[in-house]
Amino acid sequence: MKKAIFTLAIGDNPMYKAAVESFEAYGEKVGADVIVSDELHYKLKVNNKKYDASPAWSEKLYMAELLKKYDRILYIDADMIIAPWAENIFEEYSSLNTVYMFNEGCYKNRTEHAKKINSILGEVDWPIESNEMVYFNSGMILVSKEANLFKNASAEEMQKVCNEVKFYDQTYINYLIFRDKIDYVCIDKKFNRMPLLGLDGYKDASFIHYAGRGYREKIPMRELKYIIDYCDFFAETLSEEEILKYKQQSWHWYMLKQQRKTKLPIALLSAVFGLFHPQHKY
Known part of the structure; x- marks a missing residue:
């Protein structure tokens, strides 16, 4: 079975370089190729400053092309660290007919986004679990060919929502899951440990997501905190020179x-x- 880890990293942000290195170390451990998009395959016109959206978010659609070559794809945002102790997610979540993501809807109410995309692309029933609407975070997606997540996806539909819906890529992927009745399972939080869960214990997770402000606390920028943590997690494999270079770049x-x-x-x-x-x- 051919597996790949896929991410998008455009620019010279030191966080991206560290992220890719952590992905490559993990790829060697679990037998997966690492694919990095450093240019966009879909040219969306994103111009609504209200949502601080990026045209780069459309690149998640490229998984449809990768799944023509690979059996399983693990998409990871480039503001994540895969820790050296991370378990093999491909083995822990093995169903090929299922999309695996983290349900942030348990912690944040996202009904506004669901209503908005429904009004643009057509009404879809969003499931409710524990009295909260299911809404997956798209910073980590584990998907296989058989799941058909992107069978009916299109850049044209994404263009329709990218200036109207907050987190347009994420909301669109959720919409696809529910519209096309894709089988899904919510992963354990250790595979997408987000700041919205609080600071306690985040360093014990397998996939640590520095979304938004990250875990910076009194540190002035999330990239600085990211690099501090990365150098700490990989202290046994990084040289003193490499650690110094990373910290100089983040400063x-x-x-x-x-x-x-x-x-x-x-x-x-x-x-x-x-x-x-x-x-x-x-």
Whole structure:
């Protein structure tokens, strides 16, 4: 059986590089190829600033093409770390007719998004579990050919909703599951450990998702926290030089963000922000 881990990583964000390296280590362990999209295959016109949406989110549709070559695809967002101790998700969730995702609807009410996409693409019944509407997070998707998740999917439909529905890609994938009556199972939270579950114990998970603000607490940017955790998790395999380089890159990324806001020289910004965050400056 041919398996692949798929992600989208465009740009030089150090978080993406670390993510891909964690995916590659996991791929070696579970016998899966790693495929990284560094360009878009679908050109959506996304222009609604209200939802802070990205045209890149459409790339999840590319799994339909990959499933012509691979039997199973594990899609992972590039703001995740697959920990060195992660279990083999392909073995834990083995049904080929089932889509496996994490149900964030238990923790966040997403009925507004469901109603909106229903009004655009047609009415669909969204299931209710424990008095909450089922709504899956699309940061991690395990799918096989036989599940037919993308059989009736199209970039044209996604274009219709991308400026009208929050989390348009995620909401559209949920819509496909319920419209086309795809078999689904909610995965254990350890395979998509999200910040909405709180901070306690997140480092024990297998797939750690730094969505939104991530787990940064008093650290000023999620990329900084991501790299700190990544270097901690992989301390046994990373050299001191590699750790230093990652932390330097994440600090520089933070300075680039501040420069876009202030238009001030990076050297000045680094000196000033280094006074407030000396433990994070490299």
